Amino acid sequence: MRRDIFQAIADPTRRAIIALIALQAMTPNAIAENFNTTRQAVSKHLRILTECELVKQESQGREIYYSLEIEKMKEIDKWLEQYRKIWETRFNQLDQVLSNLKKQNK
Amino acid sequence: MRRDIFQAIADPTRRAIIALIALQAMTPNAIAENFNTTRQAVSKHLRILTECELVKQESQGREIYYSLEIEKMKEIDKWLEQYRKIWETRFNQLDQVLSNLKKQNK
DNA sequence: TATTTGCGAAACCGAAAAGTTGCACATATA
DNA sequence: TATATGTGCAACTTTTCGGTTTCGCAAATA
Numbered sequence: 001m002r003r004d005i006f007q008a009i010a011d012p013t014r015r016a017i018i019a020l021i022a023l024q025a026m027t028p029n030a031i032a033e034n035f036n037t038t039r040q041a042v043s044k045h046l047r048i049l050t051e052c053e054l055v056k057q058e059s060q061g062r063e064i065y066y067s068l069e070i071e072k073m074k075e076i077d078k079w080l081e082q083y084r085k086i087w088e089t090r091f092n093q094l095d096q097v098l099s100n101l102k103k104q105n106k
Numbered sequence: 107m108r109r110d111i112f113q114a115i116a117d118p119t120r121r122a123i124i125a126l127i128a129l130q131a132m133t134p135n136a137i138a139e140n141f142n143t144t145r146q147a148v149s150k151h152l153r154i155l156t157e158c159e160l161v162k163q164e165s166q167g168r169e170i171y172y173s174l175e176i177e178k179m180k181e182i183d184k185w186l187e188q189y190r191k192i193w194e195t196r197f198n199q200l201d202q203v204l205s206n207l208k209k210q211n212k
Numbered sequence: 213t214a215t216t217t218g219c220g221a222a223a224c225c226g227a228a229a230a231g232t233t234g235c236a237c238a239t240a241t242a
Numbered sequence: 243t244a245t246a247t248g249t250g251c252a253a254c255t256t257t258t259c260g261g262t263t264t265c266g267c268a269a270a271t272a
Contacts, residue, residue, distance in 0.1 A: 010116035011230085015185075022192060029248065041231055043250065062239040062248050070196065073189045079121075080186065083179045086128060090176065117260080135218065147261055149220065168218050168269040216271070222264085229258070240247070 003052040005075055013037070014045050018054065018068060025058065025067035109158040111181055119143070120151050124160065124174060131164065131173035 009015055013035060020031055028046060032039040046066055049055040054072045058065045115121055119141060126137055134152060138145040152172055155161040160178045164171045 004116075004118070006112075006118075006121070007116045010110075010113045012110070012112075013230090015112065019188075022189065027248075028250090037230095038232065039249085040233080040251090044230075047250085064249065068189075068192075070189060070193045073186070074193065076182070077186055077190065080179070080183055082125075083128065083174075083176060084183065087176045087180065119260085133218075134220090143260090144262065145219080146221090146263080150260075153220080170219065214272080216269100218269080219267085221266085224263080225261085227259085227261100230256085232255080233253085235252080236250090238247100238249085240245100242243100242245075 003048055005052050005054060005072065006079075008049055008052045008054055009076070011045070013042075014049060017042070017045055017049065021055065021066055022068045022070070025065035027063050027065055031066070109154055111158050111160060111178065112185075114155055114158045114160055115182070117151070119148075120155060123148070123151055123155065127161065127172055128174045128176070131171035133169050133171055137172070 009018070016035070017031055020026060020034060028039055028043050031046070032042040035042060046055060046057075050057060050066075052072075054069055055066050056069050058067070115124070122141070123137055126132060126140060134145055134149050137152075138148040141148060152161060152163075156163060156172075158178075160175055161172050162175050164173070
């Protein structure tokens, strides 16, 4: 099952998990405590996140710590870049209009 | 059915539609020509995109032109901001490590 | 007016997703 | 060694999703 990062962040629970483990690694049980679902459901989400390399795991005895692979998040940023260019251009055009209006008033 | 912008961009066809109409407004038929599906399927995607205000429509006779609501894209950017902070911090920390190593070599 | 064209909406279908339950396995702990 | 704990995985169910087909409606055109 080939997962996509955009599909991965589509689910609100997964976005919440991402936010949770962004700053510190956590075990599935600890993560599940924050949600209204079973540990297995969280485990499934973690698997999906791991599959698309948004999350990495580190075993420590029988516990497994999950943490965010922050580098992967840049892919979204990269995709957004083309649109950022557009809104910045539009902003500059608006800026141009405003400054032209200013000149006319002088 | 309450739609979410993250769910909207999860589908690859919808991302392609977004890219298509980012620079110029297009009719459903014109959009559908670029894909291997029916116009109705595209129409469905456009409805979803419209529901979460990622796309706006403008009627002109019997044709309806769809264009990207670029402002809405900023929501993704805004969400990404918290993670951008993280990877920038990590980068600076790495930078710190590197410059410390440099000092030690002197 | 009759016909074509552009479109959305509803009904339906198959595939995929998200959740639950039950189980197996390894690692701790008594 | 027996038991408790942390975990992943597989089977199953329900819901959602993306697509097609069919239809109805309004605007353009003959």
